[in-house]
Every structure is written in C-alpha cells, then in structure tokens.
Amino acid sequence: MAQQAHRFGIGIDIGGTGIKGGIVDLKKGKLVGERFRIPTPQPATPEAVAAVVAEVVAELDSREDAPALDSPVGVTFPSIVVDGVTLSAANVDKSWIGTNADALFTRVLGRPVHLMNDADAAGLAEARFGAGKDTPGVVLTITLGTGIGSAMVNDGRLVPNTELGHLEMNGTDAESQASASARERLELDWDQYAQRLQQYFSHVEFLFSPRLFIVGGGISKRSEDFLPQLKLKTPIIPAKLKNNAGIVGAALQAGVQEKAAAKAAKHDAAEEPAEA
Numbered sequence: 700m701a702q703q704a705h706r707f708g709i710g711i712d713i714g715g716t717g718i719k720g721g722i723v724d725l726k727k728g729k730l731v732g733e734r735f736r737i738p739t740p741q742p743a744t745p746e747a748v749a750a751v752v753a754e755v756v757a758e759l760d761s762r763e764d765a766p767a768l769d770s771p772v773g774v775t776f777p778s779i780v781v782d783g784v785t786l787s788a789a790n791v792d793k794s795w796i797g798t799n800a801d802a803l804f805t806r807v808l809g810r811p812v813h814l815m816n817d818a819d820a821a822g823l824a825e826a827r828f829g830a831g832k833d834t835p836g837v838v839l840t841i842t843l844g845t846g847i848g849s850a851m852v853n854d855g856r857l858v859p860n861t862e863l864g865h866l867e868m869n870g871t872d873a874e875s876q877a878s879a880s881a882r883e884r885l886e887l888d889w890d891q892y893a894q895r896l897q898q899y900f901s902h903v904e905f906l907f908s909p910r911l912f913i914v915g916g917g918i919s920k921r922s923e924d925f926l927p928q929l930k931l932k933t934p935i936i937p938a939k940l941k942n943n944a945g946i947v948g949a950a951l952q953a954g955v956q957e958k959a960a961a962k963a964a965k966h967d968a969a970e971e972p973a974e975a
Contacts, residue, residue, distance in 0.1 A: 707724060708722070708766055708954050709723070710772075710948070711775070712775045712817065712945035713752070713776050716738065716739055717737070718736065719736040719755070720736075720755040720759055720946060721734045721759070725954050728947050728951070730947070732764060735758045735759060745795055745798050745803055752774065752804060753808055771810065773812075773815070773948075775948065776817060777789040781860065783813070784799050785797070800812075811953075813949075818849055820952065821840060821850060822849070823850060824940050824944040824945070825838075825840050826840065830913045830938055830939045831911055836909070837908070838909060838913065841903070842914075842915040843914060846880070849863035879918040881895075889925050889928075890928070897929050900912065900931055900935065908933075910934075911935075912933050912936070914935060919937040920937075
C-alpha cells in the first residue's frame with residue numbers, strides 16, 4: 700500500500716439514502732479510482748451510520764492508492780456542525796442532535812475523523828478546485844435540492860454553518876419557496892421558478908456582496924433553464940464537481956485540520972520549558 704498521507708486523503712459523504720466515499724488527490728481535488736457507496740442504514744442512528752462509514756473506509760483502505768492508515772478521514776453530514784458536534788439532523792435520526800460525531804467516528808475507525816456540514820464541504824471543494832477556483836474574496840455556493848444549502852468561502856477559507864436556506868422570504872424559510880423540491884411541489888415552470896430565485900439571490904447578494912455565486916444540487920444540470928433569467932451584479936454559474944464535491948471537500952478539510960493540529964503541536968513543544 701502506498702504511503703501517501705500528505706498527497707491523498709479519504710472523504711466520506713453521508714446522505715439520507717447513501718453513504719459514499721473516495722480517495723482524493725488533495726493537490727488536484729480529484730478522486731483517485733471509483734467512489735464506493737453503501738445505502739444509509741434505516742434508522743440512521745449514530746452507531747449504525749458509524750458502522751457503515753467504517754465499512755466504506757475499510758474498502759478504500761484496501762486500495763493501492765490508499766493513504767496511511769493513521770491519516771485523518773473527512774466526513775460530511777447534513778447538520779450544523781460545531782467542534783465536531785452535530786446540532787441538527789436532516790433526513791437522519793434525530794438522535795444525532797447533540798452527538799459528538801468526531802469522537803464517535805474516531806472511536807469506531809481508530810483514527811482521527813473531522814466532521815463538517817455537507818454543503819460546506821461541497822462549497823469548499825468548488826471554491827478550491829471547481830467553478831470558483833482562483834476567485835478572490837467571497838464565493839457563495841448555494842445548493843438547490845430538498846432544501847437550500849449554502850457555503851461561504853472567503854479568500855479560500857471556509858466560514859462554516861451559514862444556513863442561508865433559512866433566510867426569511869415572504870414570511871417563511873426561503874428553502875420552502877425556492878428549493879428544487881419547492882419547484883416540484885408547487886408545480887412551477889422555469890419562468891416562475893426563476894422569479895423566486897431572483898428574489899432569493901438578490902437578497903443574498905445585498906447581504907454579502909459576493910464575488911461569485913455557484914449553484915449546485917441536481918437541478919444545476921438544468922441551469923440553462925433558469926440561470927440566464929437572473930439579473931444580478933454578481934456572476935452566477937453552475938457547479939463543476941457535481942456529486943464528488945462533498946467527498947473532495949471533506950478530504951480537503953481533514954487535511955487542513957491535520958496540518959493545523961501538527962502546527963499547534965509543534966508550537967506547544969517549542970514553548971515547553973527545558974528540564975533543569
């Protein structure tokens with residue numbers, strides 16, 4: 700097995716229906732080999748999900764290009780995540796709320812694990828390696844799906860847990876009116892849907908003045924049906940990394956946190972007083 704801890708990383712993307720993972724080239728932001736997927740267990744309790752994540756990681760560890768067995772694993776989760784603790788739960792069991800997921804996965808996998816919000820992972824990957832590559836300032840990735848996810852990256856640094864799908868729009872959550880699922884539920888044609896997106900993106904643009912909007916989610920495959928209709932000062936373009944964005948972003952963030960931890964440890968060691 701090649702020892703590529705600094706070049707390659709493992710990313711896991713936990714969704715409501717599937718848990719998928721891959722080995723990521725951290726310098727190129729691309730998957731090495733095929734993704735591996737196992738259906739999300741039902742009910743999707745913390746221990747059950749952790750067991751499936753362990754299966755996915757074991758498969759990836761068996762591959763020739765796998766990183767070192769003690770290298771950190773990045774994991775995305777559909778939740779607000781603060782210091783590795785999941786503070787909400789969407790499409791998974793409510794027992795996740797308040798769970799120290801970093802500690803749980805680290806115990807089950809026997810190696811460092813770093814959890815992050817799924818939209819944040821996708822947005823980080825798009826800003827570094829996808830549609831937002833080399834764009835300075837604030838890049839906002841907005842995912843249109845069952846809800847509206849968001850990720851803010853400023854000069855390459857993630858500002859986590861923005862949750863811009865919960866901005867107020869006409870007296871309710873924006874995602875209840877402008878998500879991809881809302882378009883289907885309300886039977887909106889593309890012109891009607893574009894009008895709702897215009898209202899939403901104009902508000903977000905006013906609040907944050909981004910340099911670039913990136914639109915993700917499955918509906919981005921139909922971006923030509925609605926994006927050209929939006930009149931904004933900010934350029935708005937479809938995502939590039941598609942279904943691999945979460946895996947890439949998770950692995951990337953794990954690598955960033957690994958470097959930060961190593962730097963902190965080196966700093967602490969340098970400050971220790973010499974023995975008499």
